[in-house]
Amino acid sequence: MIYRDFxxxxxxxxxxxxxxxxxxILNTTHFLLVARIFSCLCDILVAVCIxxxxxxxxxxxxxxxxxxxxxxxxxxxFNPFVDYANGFAWNNDVVILCVVxxxxxxxSIDFKKKSKYWRIAVIAALLTLATCMRITVALVQLLxxxxxxxxxxxxxxxxFKTILPFLxxxxxxxxxxxxxxxxxxxAFFLNLFRISILxxxxxxxxxxxxxxxxxxxxxxxxxGCFVLILIAIYLCLTVAWKRRKLTISNAPNLLLAVLLxxxxxxxxxxxxxxxxxxxxxxxxxxxxxxxxxLLYLRKLNSDTGxxxxxxxxxALVIACAVAAVASxxxxxxxxxxxxxxxxxxxxxxxxxxxDIAEKTKSPKLILTLAPLYALEGRCDIYPxxxxxxxxxx
Numbered sequence: 178m179i180y181r182d183f184x185x186x187x188x189x190x191x192x193x194x195x196x197x198x199x200x201x202i203l204n205t206t207h208f209l210l211v212a213r214i215f216s217c218l219c220d221i222l223v224a225v226c227i228x229x230x231x232x233x234x235x236x237x238x239x240x241x242x243x244x245x246x247x248x249x250x251x252x253x254x255f256n257p258f259v260d261y262a263n264g265f266a267w268n269n270d271v272v273i274l275c276v277v278x279x280x281x282x283x284x285s286i287d288f289k290k291k292s293k294y295w296r297i298a299v300i301a302a303l304l305t306l307a308t309c310m311r312i313t314v315a316l317v318q319l320l321x322x323x324x325x326x327x328x329x330x331x332x333x334x335x336x337f338k339t340i341l342p343f344l345x346x347x348x349x350x351x352x353x354x355x356x357x358x359x360x361x362x363x364a365f366f367l368n369l370f371r372i373s374i375l376x377x378x379x380x381x382x383x384x385x386x387x388x389x390x391x392x393x394x395x396x397x398x399x400x401g402c403f404v405l406i407l408i409a410i411y412l413c414l415t416v417a418w419k420r421r422k423l424t425i426s427n428a429p430n431l432l433l434a435v436l437l438x439x440x441x442x443x444x445x446x447x448x449x450x451x452x453x454x455x456x457x458x459x460x461x462x463x464x465x466x467x468x469x470x471l472l473y474l475r476k477l478n479s480d481t482g483x484x485x486x487x488x489x490x491x492a493l494v495i496a497c498a499v500a501a502v503a504s505x506x507x508x509x510x511x512x513x514x515x516x517x518x519x520x521x522x523x524x525x526x527x528x529x530x531x532d533i534a535e536k537t538k539s540p541k542l543i544l545t546l547a548p549l550y551a552l553e554g555r556c557d558i559y560p561x562x563x564x565x566x567x568x569x570x
Contacts, residue, residue: 180364181361184368186368186369187368187369188268195271208266209526210523219271220274227253227464227465230280232246233285235468247498249464249468255502256457258454261457276304279300284430301342302349302350304321316443321433325340377450381450386450400504401501407493422477437465438462527553530551532554534555534556
């Protein structure tokens, strides 16, 4: 059991459970390879969700949907902060996928139909799953709940019926993590908070980090992020200028998208140390938030076809997508490595692990502080060096 039998600093229970399930189902010791491939699949699905959200919002304008959804996906994939954070064996990619899926489900809810109840339940389940992988996502879950509470209802009873599936699903999904934490509350506090605090103190002493002002400046001046700021400023100014002529529909959805980006920024900047990967999390929601003002501009005088304001905004989005690719071609340059799996880091690590195992005599115990090399080769480590109950005894 996590915490009770072994240490897992800074992590919530569902993250190790997810990978443990994958390793058991696939019956493999390619632990790093499986974890990274799973993260990559999550990243692909995030891009698919962004495209799907644009297609849903622009369902009446297929050509615009095709151009803008592709540009939005490119802005996400070719963002340097996103590229830096994605594809590793950690709790970033799957958490973002859960939140993006939740947003897609939320904007597809028709609050006049009974189907809203199961959609709300799925949203709550996804967000609780994400929170129990990364504790800071609890703020995001509270945001969804708050927006759900603001939805109009005929009575207090009807509003309670609307939020009840959210509460029930969240409680059900939280049972296993709460039980796991309850078995070893002191160890959980040590893993999640105390070890992180000590690590942050050590990092501050060594100076191996960016100041918050430096990381913000880096974000704002990186071309892949600067183009996002440029699009956001242009859309804000254009919508403000034409606000009297625009039909503002889906305002709660726009507000939710903007607040999601804002909340992830707040989470990143309130961390004891803000790393580059923390500023990758707002990016998909910044990109998603563009879809609503673009729709407002497209519907302006729609009887006569796309107006000049929408054409200019669309041209800007497409141009910024091209600029993002041109400024960060590393994503494309790495593509040939897809066809050379022997050069992949997880495959190389597994090859080394098998070599170590082959040269190790029975009972195949490895003296190491990096157990992955031993475990991938189907060896074991000395219990005195394990972060387990046995070593403490």
